[in-house]
Amino acid sequence: GHPDLAAFGTTIFATMTQLALEKDAVNLGQGFPDTDGPGEVLDAAVEAIRSGRNQYPPGPGVPELRRAVAAHQERFYGLRPDPDTEVLVTVGATEAIATAMLALVRPGDEVVTFEPYYDSYAATIALAGGVRRTSLLRFPDFGVDEASLRAAFSDRTRVVLLNTPHNPTGKVFTREELELVAELAREHDAWVVTDEVYEHLAFDGRRHVPLATLPGMAERTLAISSGGKTFSTTGWKVGWMTGPAEVVAAARALKQFLTFVGSGPFQPAIAAGLGLPDAVFHGLADSLAAKRDRLVAGLRAAGFQVPVPEGGYFVLADAAPLGVADATPFCLELPETAGVVGVPASAFHDDPDAGRTLVRFAFCKRDEVLDEGIRRLGTLR
Ligand code: PMP
Ligand code: GLN
Numbered sequence: 001g002h003p004d005l006a007a008f009g010t011t012i013f014a015t016m017t018q019l020a021l022e023k024d025a026v027n028l029g030q031g032f033p034d035t036d037g038p039g040e041v042l043d044a045a046v047e048a049i050r051s052g053r054n055q056y057p058p059g060p061g062v063p064e065l066r067r068a069v070a071a072h073q074e075r076f077y078g079l080r081p082d083p084d085t086e087v088l089v090t091v092g093a094t095e096a097i098a099t100a101m102l103a104l105v106r107p108g109d110e111v112v113t114f115e116p117y118y119d120s121y122a123a124t125i126a127l128a129g130g131v132r133r134t135s136l137l138r139f140p141d142f143g144v145d146e147a148s149l150r151a152a153f154s155d156r157t158r159v160v161l162l163n164t165p166h167n168p169t170g171k172v173f174t175r176e177e178l179e180l181v182a183e184l185a186r187e188h189d190a191w192v193v194t195d196e197v198y199e200h201l202a203f204d205g206r207r208h209v210p211l212a213t214l215p216g217m218a219e220r221t222l223a224i225s226s227g228g229k230t231f232s233t234t235g236w237k238v239g240w241m242t243g244p245a246e247v248v249a250a251a252r253a254l255k256q257f258l259t260f261v262g263s264g265p266f267q268p269a270i271a272a273g274l275g276l277p278d279a280v281f282h283g284l285a286d287s288l289a290a291k292r293d294r295l296v297a298g299l300r301a302a303g304f305q306v307p308v309p310e311g312g313y314f315v316l317a318d319a320a321p322l323g324v325a326d327a328t329p330f331c332l333e334l335p336e337t338a339g340v341v342g343v344p345a346s347a348f349h350d351d352p353d354a355g356r357t358l359v360r361f362a363f364c365k366r367d368e369v370l371d372e373g374i375r376r377l378g379t380l381r
Contacts, residue, residue, distance in 0.1 A: 008123045012347035016331070023335035026373040028295075028361040029343045031167065031313040035366060037232030037273070038280055044272035045236075048265035057264045060252055061089020061240065068271035069240050076199075076281075077210050079218065085245040088252050091262035092237040093197045093226035096251070098124045099258065100193045100222050100241065101159070103250040105130035109158035112184075114144075116316075116348030116355060118167050118195065130158070134350055139316060139358060140307035142171040146180060157188045165198035165208060168348050168360040169316055170292075170309020172202045175209050182214045191247070192221045197239075200230050200281045202311040203289040212243070222247050227270035229313065230284065236266040288313070288363065291370060295363040298374030303381045304359075313364040316345060320357040322381055327359050339376045 016029035036042060060066060066083035073079040081087050090096040097120055105111060107129030113121055115134035125132045133152040135145060162181060164173040173181075185192050194211045202208045212221040222243035228234035241251060292309055299306045304317035324330045327344040335341050345355035363370060 008119075008126075011119055012343055013119075016341050016343055019332075019335045020341040023339065023341075025335035025339045025341045026369060026376060027341045028363075028365065028370075028373050029341040031362045031364060032234045033232040033364040034369060035232065037230075037284075038276060040276060041231045041233065041269050041273040045266055045269035048268045053265045053268065055264065057089075057261050057267055059256060059261055060084075061087070061261075062267045062271070065089055065238070065240070065267040065271040065274075068274040069242060072274040073223075073242060077213050079210065079212055079242070081242040082245070086242055086248055088241050088248050088255065089263075089267060090224075090239040090241060090251075090255065091259045092228060093195060093224050093239040094120055094237075095255065095259060095262070096224040096226075096239045096241040097121070097161075097193070097195060098127065099251040099254045100224065100247075101125055101128040101130065101161075102254050103247060104128075104159050104191050104193070104222075106158070108156065110154060110156040111159045111161055112149075112152045112157055112190070113161040114163070114166070115350055116168055116345055117161075118163060119347060121161055122350075125161075131156070132350070133157070136351070136354055137166070137169055137171060139169075139318065139355065140305070142166070142169040142307075144173070144177040144180060149180065149184065153184050153188050153190075155188070157190045160185050160190055160192045161195070162192060162211060163195040165201055165311030167198065167312055168314045168343070168345060170307075170312050170314055172206050172208065172310040178209055178211055178214060182211060182217050185220060186216065190220070192217065194221060194223045196223055196225045197229050198312040199225055201285055201288055201313065203285060203292065204310070206310055208311070219244055222251075227266075227273060230281070231270065231273045232284075233266070233270070236263055236270070238263045238266050238270040291363040291365070291367070294367060294370050295361060295374070298370065299361065299377065302374065302377040304377075309363075313362050314360050315363060316355070316358050316360055317342075318357055319359050324357050327355075327357050331359055338380055340373050 020027035345358035
């Protein structure tokens with residue numbers, strides 16, 4: 001049967017950004033940076049447009065981007081996907097996630113993921129006719145609960161969908177946690193789809209570990225990433241997947257009829273970005289870690305309980321100490337009451353009680369925007 005997609009309504013990010021615009025509120029809701037990324041990447045896009053690369057690119061993606069994705073995987077992780085058969089360029093990570101689900105999940109198959117989860121997971125699992133099984137990452141530590149993760153697996157498990165660094169918790173999965181996921185995936189002969197869009201945003205000396213680098217996992221892992229976060233170009237929608245040729249081929253076949261191709265001139269520009277020196281990638285993480293510290297300190301001063309994110313763009317803050325019993329009405333009113341937008345964590349949960357009082361704030365914003373948001377939130381108590 002056809003899944004009831006009406007249940008998914010308008011995405012929470014679109015709703016909250018609309019509210020921010022209406023109320024002229026400081027938008028710490030939707031995760032997009034408010035400054036541009038490396039000039040080399042911007043220049044390469046202008047150059048691509050000016051040199052006439054404005055028509056349909058090849059189905060799998062322009063060769064230079066597929067080669068750049070493969071070279072980046074080798075440089076940072078020692079992985080060597082074949083650019084011709086094991087790399088597919090997609091319209092953002094979003095399309096890669098959707099095609100991965102449609103390619104791998106048959107009606108009735110189960111998909112294991114952690115909760116809270118990125119909103120497109122539930123929708124695309126449903127679109128494929130799959131059944132979602134979640135394991136809770138519990139505030140404030142977000143550690144993997146082995147018993148609950150084991151319980152989420154069954155003989156119907158087909159895919160594990162793993163996001164690290166994690167949106168919205170800011171968790172960076174440890175090697176031990178990844179080894180447990182890998183062990184369970186092997187035990188149940190499941191595929192693992194990894195959402196690594198924040199791969200370069202691990203803080204305080206932490207390193208992002210792609211699951212495909214664990215022993216025996218490359219053959220059952222489809223890794224997904226995107227240029228949006230790494231180069232502050234979320235609007236360009238250049239994403240990709242790397243993994244075994246058979247799944248990449250299936251996703252490529254599906255993609256033909258979803259979007260055919262996408263992001264023509266931006267593909268060579270992201271290829272240029274992927275070739276930039278290591279310092280560019282580290283500089284981005286350092287800059288965001290400082291923003292994280294700024295926002296965490298400000299939210300604490302405003303009365304929230306805030307664990308320190310290990311990676312990514314977001315912090316989950318508990319509003320309970322401010323007397324908030326339910327973060328959803330709190331966030332819907334916040335643009336009016338404080339002139340700030342945050343996202344209620346309920347948007348990322350199946351269990352309505354999990355994360356009831358938590359709010360996700362984005363710190364990928366200019367310092368003066370963060371400071372103004374903090375100042376406004378300080379008026380709450
Ligand atoms: N996965 C996660 C965890 C995200 O936070 C996002 C959005 N930033 C995406 C996927 C979508 O990425 P893209 O914009 O490249 O489609
Ligand atoms: N990934 C971003 C977030 O989590 C925004 C994506 C979107 O708006 N769909 O805020």
